[in-house]
Amino acid sequence: MAKNKKELPRLKALKLLSTLYRLKIIQILIPLAIIGLIIWEGQAEFRRIDWAATLHILRHIEPSRLLLLIASSLVAVASVGGYEFVLRRHFRLSIRRWTTFRIAWIANSTNSVIGFAGVAGAALRTYLYRNRGLSVPTITACIAFLSTITITGISLLAWGGLGGLFPIDAVIRTHRWTLYAVWAIALYLPGYLLFQRTSFYAKWLNRDLPRMNPSTIAASVIVSVAEWALAGAAFWLIASTLLPDLPFRTTLGIYTVAAAAGLVSLAPGGIGGFDLIALFGLQTLGYAPENTAAALVLYRILYYLIPWLIGLVLGVLEFAQNRQKPAETDSRTVEDSLNGWQRLWEFPGQHAWIAEFGAWALGKLVFLSGAVLLLSAATPGLLGRLEFAEELLSAPLMRLSHQLSLTVGLMLIVLSWGISRRIQRAYPWTLGLLCAGALFTFTKAFDFEEAIFLLFVALLLYLSRARFYRIGAPIPRERLAVWAATTLLIAYVYDIVAAGTVPEFMHRLPDNRYLHLILNPTQHTIAVVTGLGVTWLLLSLALLLRPNKITASSASAEELDRVRGFLNGANGNLLTHMLFAGDKRFFWACDGRVLIPYSIIRNKFVVLGDPLGDPALISGGIQECQRHADLYDLEVVFYQVSPAYLPIYHENGYRFFKLGEEALVNLTTFSLAGKANTNLRTVINRFDREGYRFEVIQPPHDPQALERLRRISDAWLKGRREKGFSLGWFDPAYLQKAPIAVLLAPDGQEIAFATLAPSYDGGRTTSIDLMRHLADTPNGTMDFLFIRLIEWSRDQGYSVFNLGMAPLASVGEARAAMREEKLANRLYEYGGYWYGFKGLRKYKEKFRPAWEPRYLAYPARVSLPVLLVELILLIARRPNKGRRVKVK
Template sequence: MAEIKRERPRLNALKLLSTLYRLKIVQILIPIAIIALIIWEGHAEFRRMDWTATLHTLRHLEPSRLLLLMALSLLAVASVSGYEFVLRRHFRLPIGIWTTFRFAWIANTSNNVIGFAGIAGAALRTYLYRSRGISVPTITASIAFLSTITISGISLLAWGDLVGLFPIDAVIRSHRWTLYAVWAIALYLPCYMLFQRTPFYAKWLNRNLPQMNVSTIAASVGVSVVEWALSGMAFWMIASTLLPDLPVRSALGIYTVAAAAGLVSLAPGGIGGFDLIALLGLQALGYPPEKTAAVLVLFRLMYYLVPWIIGLGMGAFEFTQDRRKDTETDTETDTETVDKSLNGWQRFWEFPGQYAWITEFGAWALGKLVFLSGVVLLISAATPGLLHRLRFAEELLSAPLMRLSHQLSVIIGLMLIVLSWGISRRIKRAYHWTLGLLCAGALFTFTKAFDFEEGIFLLLVAVLLYLSRARFYRLGARFNRERIAAWAATTLVIAYIYDVIAAGTVPPFLHRLPANRHLHLFLNPTEHTVAVATGLGVTWLLLSLALLLRPNRLVVRGASADDLDQVRGFLKTQHGNLLTHMLFAGDKSFFWACDKRVLFPYSVIRNKFVVLGDPIGDPTLISDGIQECQRKADLYDLEVVFYQVSPAHLPIYHENGYRFFKLGEEALVNLSTFTLSGKPNTSLRNVKNRFERDGYRFEVLQPPHDMPILDRLRRISNDWLKMRREKGFSLGWFEPAYLQESPIAVLLAPDGQEVAFASLAPGYDDCRTMSVDLMRHLAGTPNGTMDFLFVRLLEWSRDQGYSVFNLGMAPLSSVGEARSAMREEKLANRVYEYGGQWYGFKGLRKYKDKYHPTWEPRYLAYPRRVALPILLVELILLIARRPSKGREAKRRKRSDV
């Protein structure tokens, strides 16, 4: 009963942890489920659309009208910055007018496109304002206030729907559920006005900050009304361009209902819900499907996509990529302060702890702009040019040159789509390729059909890329088979979409032209298919050659013979650690820092640069060495993590921006106090006496070892493995060249045959520490065989003058037991408690406890931006990676990377 009582708090903690995980999943799954429902509901409607006719309609809009619609859309988007100016006045924020407007534009346009429930906007605002020295409580209060006030404007417009100011009967008849969405949004404003007068609102929002007075709230509501009204007017102006005689009241009514449906869905920009309701509402007024679809496409482009592109351009200049040491520590502290300053309700809006990706925003934004440039080129190639422009281009250029330009536009578009990944990863060679292709693509859009709009866009992206050239410093990045397959599939899908669009966008006026007149200026469907097939082939060929012949990549081949000799010489002047002997296994590569005074043994798994144990070398240079190692890995887009580090170096890792996960504890036996006397050691004493009485003998073989002995030990090893794979990296394995590096303890049966062995691993610390490495025995040996071997090893090590014997680590031992431990460590504690059927965690700890060791913790040190669950899986794969069969391949000469 007492055991059950002790277990209840842990079970309750597990239930709470699982509940929190479920809540996070629900927050993500609800919008996805609603979007899926909308797609299923509108599947037939979307299939009924003639999308090629829609694209043709958009292609032939008057440029002057487009400019007017764009100006109105940008004005509607700019009105959202009014919230920021109200908060700037209320909190007396020390930022200028242009900076306030720029921050508002970046945060709001990104939130419209990629933000679930305001998450993206909140994260961006937090980072931007922190970069200007604004306090965390002020940022928290402003974000919390914005999250509640922005809906007030659409709430007021919804009342206009309900009282008949804006007719919505046509939409309601199509989908009755939309009426509930309108009522829900309409009731928000009066509920908010009541809520903001409660003491809870003041406590939750202000936290010793200036109270949100009536004038601030009234001004914010006014901004919200202006924002939604201008957005609705932009929708009406765009719709009236394509749908003649559309009344403004009807357009605003449809817009309000569609916006309410989009808000209820929680999807970014109301995607799906807004579009379906707007389509149905406009079609209910008698307008054709292809025209209504064109309205939505144009509205999405002008009100969402183009402003977001402008925001990406602003963000590309706003966010720096250089992480200096002082800012790294400040960012870590600031983010922790944000976490602590938020209560539960604010965390829902703030999405704390997820800001690390924002530091990559500049390169990420440029990558998306390059991807969009490739799409623009393909759309330009898939849709026919305007006839008057084609005639003008034909007067200047020949038809074959125009067709060649078309073909090259397809190739360049596909290559830009693939290269956008390299731009996001800040790869220098991708920058040079992309800059050249953007300029070439702009030229070919002119020579193809005088499409100057696309050419200007490509040149603007090229200018942004050139101005940001200092960001691209990496020599390479890990480009594995999964990534290659993903990009091959992406280009195939995009090429298929291009072919479908191109085959259907034949201008309807062609049949009215005289025979053979100007028809040669347009590509037929067969020519489009040939163009995209050729484009795919050339793109894959060029990028494959670049991948195969690239000179700049981090090659990890293990240690050569010269590398190992260099390590031996280094260890004569520097102390090693408990994992140093693993370096001679040959599967790790070596990085030398601080003029070869600090050594980092490492291996690479996916995009992780995994260092085994603590760095070896001058203790005063460890921090500088870590920073040099980080810079080296960053050149190849790798994250440096440290596996099995000791507590002594944790402050140094923390100063360099690392977080920690406890892996377990290592059993260290103090040989000066080790004894078999006393009642607690009765079982060990009995085992030793029994084996000695039965004639078993213990010997320690010093290197070099004879091959016949190693062959006999290999048979023991194979019998112990029972066809299981050897592990590596942090564990030794049976390899003759590796076993030649240290003594081997063997247990001989009475007939003189070896029945068990254990290889030893010195600590390279002036004969202070000895560790056990491989431990193998034959099946059917008497109970207590390994106990006898361990007892004799401890006695032998003590007689040789060693003071500490390392029995190895007990994984997950004493992990996550504290009430306030990390949630990942609490989950690991559950694995330790109940994972005995997969691995004997408790049994291993109990077994080593017989020798009364001191337990010393071991940690995993990893950067904040690395996802811990994924990292743990990658480390398991790294350790389970099959070791190489021979050492000769590893000992071949290689250049130091």
Template sequence: MKSFREVLRRVQIVKLFTALYRFKLLQIMIPAAVIVFIYLEGQNEFRRINWVRTLHILHHIKPTTVFLLLGFALMSVAAISVYDFVLRRHFRIPTSLWDTFRYSWIANTSNSVIGFSGIAGAALRTFLYRKRQIPMQTITASIAFLSTITITGLSLLSWAGIFGILPIQILIRVHPWTLYAVWITALYLPGYVILQRTSFYTKWLNRNLPRMNAATIAASIGASLLEWVLAGISFWLIGSCLLPGLSLTEALGIYTISAITGLLSMAPGGIGGFDLTALLGLQLLGYPPDKTAAVLVLFRILYYFFPWMIGLVLAAYDFARDRDNEKERNYEGFESVLNSWQKVWHYPNQFGLLGELGAWSLGKLVFVSGFILLLSAATPGLLYRLEFTGELLSAPLMRLSHQLSVIIGLLLIVLSWGISHRVKRAYQLTLSLLCAGALFTFAKAFDFEEAIFLLIVALLLWISRNRFFRVGAPFSKGKAVLWGLVTFVAAYVYDLLASGLRPAYLKHWPSYAKVSWLINPAQHAAAAIAGLLVAWLLISLILILRPEHLSNKGASEAELHKLRLFLEHERGNLLTHMLFAGDKSFFWACNDQVVIPYAVIRNKLVVLGDPIGHEDLISEAIQECQRFADLYDLSVVFYQVSPHYFPIYLENGYRFFKLGEDALVPLKPFTLIGKQNASLRSVNNRFDREGFRFEVAQPPHESHLIERLREISRNWLKGKKEKGFSLGWFEESYLQLSTITLLISPEGEIIAFASLAPSYDHGETLSVDLMRHDFNTPNGTMDHLFVCLLKWAKEQDYLYFSLGMAPLSSVGQAQAAIREEKLAHFVFKHGGYWYGFEGLRKYKEKFSPAWEPRYLAYPTSVSLPILLLELVRLIARRPKKGID
């Protein structure tokens, strides 16, 4: 029975990790729950909306009107940068005006679209300002001040609603709870003014920085009011274009309550809460649901989506500016030798801004292009355009163009995955399909707006063509199912919008009877099915064929022979002998002067141990391996690395997680004499008296010996399957390369064995590989075998003997250790039920080893918890040998 103190300690550890993750979980779960609640509450409102009619309304807005609305929306978003200019002046942040504006745009637009509770904006501001060597204390203080000031403008608008300046009563009468939300928001401003004058606020926010004076606070509140008022005016301008008679005060009143509702939801951009409240408010004014939905959709696109896309461009430009400057300097050196056509062809490469648009954002643009093609095919074109197109082209050609648009739309949705992963073949096919899609959408109904958009995306792809260099990317069965489901949903939405719904709201058109529908409902369904079949065929080809897929093929006999010759003049490590198991592939770097053994798990290329080769070439070899892995969209991680190459890993962008410690027994001072080794001496003497023998078998081994060892191994495993990668396993061809030590009973029966693994370090270090025993062996069998191994290795003039790694040993003990290491320490202390971590460490301590740490080196872009799970899967995976 556990003591009370032990139970209390476990409870404290659990509380620690609960506290660490609680805040993050709440930041995700609360918005998700609110969105679900809003959806359930607003189902009736959403059902009243005819989304086909809404799309038709958006489709027929004049382009000049859209551009004017977009211009004002961009101006409204730009005004948010006033916050950053105020902070720049107060904290004396040494950045240029352009840098300040750019950082503000990137952080604010990303936070509006993807930032839960301001996380994205704070993270981006921190990253961008840290690049300019701004002190972390200044960054933290400015972000903390910004997070407290942004609501003050909305608080002023709430007071305007309470005093009747803005008409908000129409919504409050329907939903009285919104009155409490308005009052809470209104009281925020006076509460903030009182709080910021307290000593607590000064210590928490300013610390050793300049105190917030009245001018700074007033300017910040003014910036907040400007942000909310301009956003509300953008909402009103969009609404007034579609909802005649909508006044500015009515729009601002609805916008204020909607913004408060969205703020309470904690969702990015207030999505869900803002939209439902705004829809309800506009409909209470007597406007039809379809038009109010069009207002919300257009507001989201102009005020959120387009500014965010511009922010992605600015972010990509900022992250790659230094590299682009270097490329431009190199470009100037050979520009003079280009002829005129070559200069035109290479001209886009000089524009880092467009060239670095980013594969991720381009992938999303291609995805949107596919949906635009489907929506264009599902919604009717203007009648005069149909008449004009009908005079130029035949009806069969227009039908074919329509059906091909559907197929191309679904294919673009699938290929957006390849664009996001920078696959060169996906780029080539996507570029062709975009151009073809523009042609067909133009031919089916003279829809030049969609054609222009597709051509713009194609142009951006062409400008960024140098970014698409990968020959492949991981594509699992799960991804295939996911993309198959996405295409199915897209085809279903297309068929739902297109079949039978379009003519219902166009019957009142006087010229409608002059033009018959080119595509009937049955043909819509046929087009959707044909598109699905082609898309699923493409997904199947990507999954099944994958000609450029990097897999775990292992090492062939020729590669193993090459490794043997290589190790004759290069120094190995404790893991080198495991390479001859044949389950690892080899990457030869620096003209075959460095070998990097690896296996692939999901989107990771996992290297076993440190690269083997001359130390001066290790950094270059790591970079070469990273470039090789990047061709297949894989991240390179190093498993069980030693501290010796820490500086090299650091300079190549790696961070570390301690996996445990390797037990290295110094053999020169090893002896059984003395009080410390009394237990080992007693076990050894007992086995000697009872007639047990220790023998060493050198390869090649006879078949009857291998069979006996196989029987012992099978009994030792007790039905469990072998592990691999970083652990040796029972394989005859592998054991034929190893020295095997045997423990033989007085009756002449082999009861235990251990295979040895040299470190290929000129005879300095020897380690144990497989170590297994039969049923019903006497107590102390493994102790005696280890003692015999150490004595024999000492006689052979080895300097060290490795007993293997003690996983999670000495991990996470420091107070400043990262969360994952503290969790690992908890597992080490209390995980004996699943694996004897602490017991294994104590067992190896009996041999007085020197402990050498082993680490996992991984890029900052890799999630450590997910990586650790993948490594468990990799080691537990059934070992596979290479082929000739």
């Protein structure tokens, strides 16, 4: 029973954690779970497919037919922009038609590929419309409306399938669960027509805007029907190219069932559910698995991948330009404008990567360029082109081009991350490799399509050259491991594809005439291993010889002397003495008039406390620090900031998390008189009577005395590692900078000590720093030490004594507090098993302090849970090693 009571607090905390985060996780977990189930169900079907034969079929599609299929797919995708034009008319948006179409294409094509539950498309629309001055409520209403109207078209097609207009019986008989999916989609349209007449629907779309009238809803339904019908027609046209005599009505029925299965999975583009049902449906018509798989792959490429590539290009051009800022009259944030139902699914959603979409899109284009080079190298060239290339070039040169294009492809895949992060040095490397890759793929087998694509990406990169301004970026070991694993996985896939396609192609060669131009499986393996080795070698050399890095090593003696001189003319704060611990570096802003102490953990530039200097310069100093950190792709966060500067942090884009409260004793009013202090007086009298003595020793300290105190510290630590950053630690050089209070036993032996930390504010405030005692000291030892310290500080003329932080005290108690702070409150209430949060607060409360809150200031784009973990790691990092943290 006792054990169960002990486990109860942990169970409550875990229950709350689950409640707080499940709505976020559910949007990702549900689609992933459904995709996993679909893949598990269809794994036997996927194994039947000869993927090498599938690639061979795709490689030999006639160019003229391919152009027709691309055009039909782009027309089908373009129809989705009709929603935007309907909303443009309804809300009378002052946006050009081409701009409206461009926004629709970028948002829809991206959402189709990576948009779980519509989040990506909603976030992109929000950002793009805000850049054109649209009010937040209008944007919110547009996206909320789109989230409900787009399914109405497929719902109408589902009714056609259920009514026999499009044959769907064969597919449903094979997989009975698809009938429920079709009915669910079919019932959506009548449900929507009833739902949009309710007050709940009006609340979803915000009541302060024009209500969606019947003409707007009718026009949107027509657009939805056109969208899904054209997508089905494009699917039939693509499939009929590889599946002769494919009936249109039957294909549309298969498409409807497959689309319904894809929609209920909530996955981007219905991936998994759509593909499996479409495969089953087409094979029930008697077509070979390789041909049906080729039709699906081609549909994914033409209807999803190519439009997404076009969307990426448009995104690069869109975000490369300076757009109009949001209207100044609209001070409401996106988050503020959402009602409760919209917040449930986070429409329209604020996502940090949106502001970086242009560079992110360019990085993905570079990644795809590398993938194109690898795919081109893995599949044999066309016979006619091989013959033409051999007439112009020698076979050894063609083989060398093959090897170089493979190596360039691997390097582009790795460099795409640097392009996404806007790294200055990644730009010339990538530009050169794109041009080289275009040359090598051209001389390998006259593959001009790949060469044109690579040169086009190179042109976009060149046009965006001004965006690459960052000197470096943090490259942790995990990132290097991911790069290594990614290149190994891609190389493995390359080897499988190459081994699967080459024998088939060799078998078809007339008289083995061009065998000397084609790599066999062994040669492909050697080529990819060589490419991996060259790629890793070159990138390792680039990292070793990198010219620019930012370090967060121990401060030098010269830097500490400069800090002392600065503090002679500027006030410090409660954390200023920690600057002399030596584990922090200093950023000087505003021509040296603002001091910002920092350390680096992963990609965080963590500032300890508030900046020091003239209050009028603090905001400018923060902005200068942000610009400096951004050059190295670091996020600036401020740890343990005071309430006085919160407006300044807010103006510079920061959010806040309450860390706890600082206990500040007013020495001018402190007294042990009164009934409430009876226990404290009893402690003082007992220790005085038994002969214990309190002393404060001033620096410089005797090395032998410090050695005796070290034994107390080591005994108190019990083998645990010292902490740092915001906490002091036992280091003789550090202890020499401030007085030390010592408690002596009756026999004259030190049994406890506490170091003091002046605040450099003209002698007004002093703080407790390090506190250590032996295990066998009598009860009340630390009470006696604290009381004597407070009295000594008062006698020295100080007016405030800082007892230190009570972590998580008074955090998340309000009903409307942010959910992370509510979770922290649960930890405060029930986390005594791990740390005595409530006990520490209660202990300090006996000295009657005033409590002053302390906050963590962080940018909105930073994940707070991840940041809190990183701060714990930073504080726990071994302080006495002067560890160097490099940002490449």
